[in-house]
Amino acid sequence: MKASSSEKPGLRSRNLLGVLSFLKRYRAGTTLAVLMLLVNIGLEMTLPRVSGMAINQLRNAIATGIAENPWNLAGLFVGLALLRALLGFALGRLRNRLVQATLKDIRAAFFDAVQRLSFAFHDKTNTGELISRGTSDIARLQDFLFACLFLGIDITVAMLVTIILIAWISPICGLVTFMTLVPTVGLIVYYARQLHPQWRKTHDLHAEMTTAIQENIAGVRVVKAFAREPDEIAKFRARRDAFVSRMLSTVNYWAGRVPMAQFIFGLSMPLALWIGGLEVIHGRMPIGNLAAIVFYLMGIGNRMGAVGQFVNIIQNASASAERVMEVLEDPMKIQGGTRHLASKSGALVSFEKVSFGYAGGTGTELQDISFEALPGQTVAIVGATGAGKSTLVHLIPRFYDPTSGRVRIDGVDLHELDLGELRRSVGMIFQETVLFSATVSENIAYGRPDSTQAQVVAAARAAHAHDFIVQLDKGYDTVIGERGVSLSGGQKQRLAIARAFLLDPRILILDDATSSLDSKTERLIQEDMRRVCLGRTAFVIAHRLTTLQHAEKVVVLREGRIVEQGSPAELMAHGIFFKELFREQQADRDADKSSAGVNT
């Protein structure tokens, strides 16, 4: 995924439109809001006229001596102002609801997209950047939505209407206003375009800064363990400085030029004074009308600032929109099929000439893998580090798809199976235990949230976790921290095991799951595993001989290929690679036995 945004303007607007499409759901509300806005502007436009009329009235009164009641127009003015206030009251609320609802939809869509994207996507994606997209980029979209819906319409309509109204009073003043307005707006838009690549770069540098923060916090133990705090600070400082200097140059470019553009518009006032003044002097225009023009020009002047702000927001947003849409539209999802698994108990898992390579890896992580696991069989997968054991089992729940060959369960190609059902039928315990910030019960029941407490406890017992859980502060209701930190590695792993057990899966995958456990606990769990694996097809990645005890079949991997397979006894006797892998372990055990014997 690209860290920086694209150049193509076509793509830019496509992304912005993509964001706007989230509004479609709220068509009715949006239309109403726009209408209300138009009425609001209309009301606003009448006010200077009323003031102008009042001044004309007074002028006539002075000239003719007949005074009209000034409070009539004052009353009208108040009435209009009151209407405007009420409208503003309602419009503000409606506007907020629309923007917030749309934003909520976008956030949810992002959340969902991220959690459904494949492992391959997450392998190459930086977590910090992803979080940044889901938070600060989406936050920028809030300004964008508001700007599009209301600011943009407000500015455009108000300016057009004002010019028309001025021209209605005095065509030449209208022309003057128009001729100062157009270059001003044009210049502001031009500057904004020039700035776009700068803003983009600023965003990217900001994201890099965020990544530094995120990684630093995620890896805090490593940083502290190696006393690397000063270096981390230096690294952060460098990133910050890069970001700051880019941002300052960008902002200074803007700050120098936009006021100049606004000055051009500002010329309209002295010109109107002069030209309009001459009209008044020669009696062609009552003074109240000139006053009205002056008031109108003051009004647009206030909006000038908003033009710059508007363009700014759009530019900022386009970068953010791209970053968000990119995730939403990423095709790296695993598409499930529609078929369901037939039988209820243990599944036949077959690999047929399966090859696979990671995108960023050597491309040959697995080559031509073919073997079968019979229903209810426990298969141990062994091999040196990097031989492909983990990769192999990751294909079973379709976390990755093979590049060639196929994997079948009960004869059905994985691609055709319903993905959710497939995943829930496979209980997988990863090497790295991830728990969530919630109670122990909630963590164990993660895969089956509607489990009963009895079921949770049963799973905990099977994982030999029950004993330590009840000793915790609040037992099963104890909340575990973000990384499950208040628990030891072994405890976390047992919870992960309990979690997998609770799924009652037909296929069980243990990716070196008992590595953190001491031998006694491991032994106990293995006893239970035997029980738990009954009726299930189990894959165990094993590094130790003891783990192989319950396996009915062993598959030996070497550099991505199967070099030997058979029952443990067969391989113990005849397996060359197998014996080499476990030779030293066996020698250790023999040595121990003899020393124990001596000391008896």
Next chain:
Amino acid sequence: MSAAADILLEEQLEKRPLTLGLLRRLMVCARPYRRVVIINMALTILAVTSQIFGPKLIQLGIDHYLTHIITFADAAHGILIISAIYLANLFLGWGLTVAMVKSAIRVGQGMMNDLRLTVFEHIQRLSLNYFDKTHQGRIINRADSDIDAMDQVLTWGANQLLGSALTLVGVLGMMLHTNWRLCLVVSTVLPPLAVATYLFQKYIMQAHRSVRRQSSRLTASLAENISGVRVVQAMGREDENLENYQMLGTILTARAYDVARIFHTYMPTLGLVSGIGIAIVLGYGGSLVTRHDMTVGDLALFILYVQMFFGPIQTMGDLYNGILSAGACAERIFQLLDTVPQVIDRPNASALAPIKGQVRFEKVSFRYETTPEDRWVLNEIDFVAEAGQTVALVGHTGSGKTSIISLLARFYEPQLGRILIDGNDVAKTTIQSLHRQLGIVTQENFLFTGTILDNLRFGRPEATDDEVRAAARAVGTDDLISQMKEAYATKVGERGGNLSAGERQLLCITRALVAQPRILILDEATSAVDQKSEALIQTALDILLKGRTTFVIAHRLSTIRKASLILVLHEGRIVERGTHESLLAARGVYAGLHEEFSRPY
């Protein structure tokens, strides 16, 4: 996920209003920019003056040249002069604005970026207990988005505040000077305005805090879901998690609406009051004009000034909103900055001399912040490891092995007892000097984004490429690395995403070795690696551990057997100690553990 899982320290913040103390702290941040701030203020004053002058010119034009016309020529000439002066004033105003903007940006951005670094530095100083109990997402929020949120206010706040205040004063002054009667009548709208603003302030601050807090929850939820996405997918939790997230989102929407409600009651009210003000001018002012107590030009002047009057009030209302929400962010940031690290260097802490490696635990007892009051994680741990010894810690999961190592590394401090290295109390030495001489391999195998070489050098950045390679060769990872796409220059993803767990572990072990530590700590480092690799590591470690004190947590018989001292832990106490042979002979707990390894395959 249950919201109860959050430890909401900032709940208490909600009760405190925007305090002077907070402002004072922000001003301290501005101190380095004193000079620019003063220039900025001067510019602002000039700019406001220029602005107030404008309507006056219009009034003069109307009264002198447009209403009582003597000759056309004079009037035309006069109006031209007025227009020209207006133009000049405009030009001046423009120049001042540009200068003002540039100086404001210097101050605002300067302050923000100082703050970024300060926060990051402080985070480095905090102890592990803070990271244990605080969501990653929250900390990131503090260091990142909370500071961003203050951008507008820090940059423009002072300017707008000063400018608005001066404008108000200036305009009032001019109005008073022109016609004090009308001015007084118009001013009657001010007291209700003050009340409205006060109420507004009270409610909106709370609302903003709620929004940020809820937003933080969403970030934490998103972050957790991303970190744990593999488990989410493996357990098919997507639908449920989405539902939970949407519930959080709904609450956020409601909180945001609260803000809008308050804001969009206040603002329209301001607008209405502005309208009433102008109406008063039209009505009362009109009658004054009819009675020849005031000129038409003055009336126009009043209308313009009243509009100028309410503009700044609206700006201040806007700004107030901004200041209050920025205040909420600032409070959260300062709260972080005020967090005192749990483990800090004592005053007079001295650097630890190059370690020979004798480690002594003297009656150490310890519990975590989260451990219940009546329990100890470690209870009266007492032992001596001589320099160069390998000490193996064995025991059931949860017996305290990891805690001993955390204490040795001074990630935490024991409540009772002390830890001595070469006779020096660890608590009295500087943390940096200790960590520089320690090498640790944890269970997490965390790697940073960067090349393999960068990662391997992490513990000792001054290590040369040759030294890194030598360490890799000793561990046996040199071949492995050299075979990768770009060998040592291969980019490693976050969490070493494109490496297998075994490979990551080997890299982490290599990393620890490059650091040339005097004391090495291995926390179950060798357990997830296959036998062949493990054998390689064992051999290499044998060589490198000569002369280094090592603490190993492992369940591997082979590792434990070679230890000079084995400590058998059970529920936080040392129940047995000795060598492998002596413990076997004693036929105690250890022997029982060992039995299980010896069962026939």
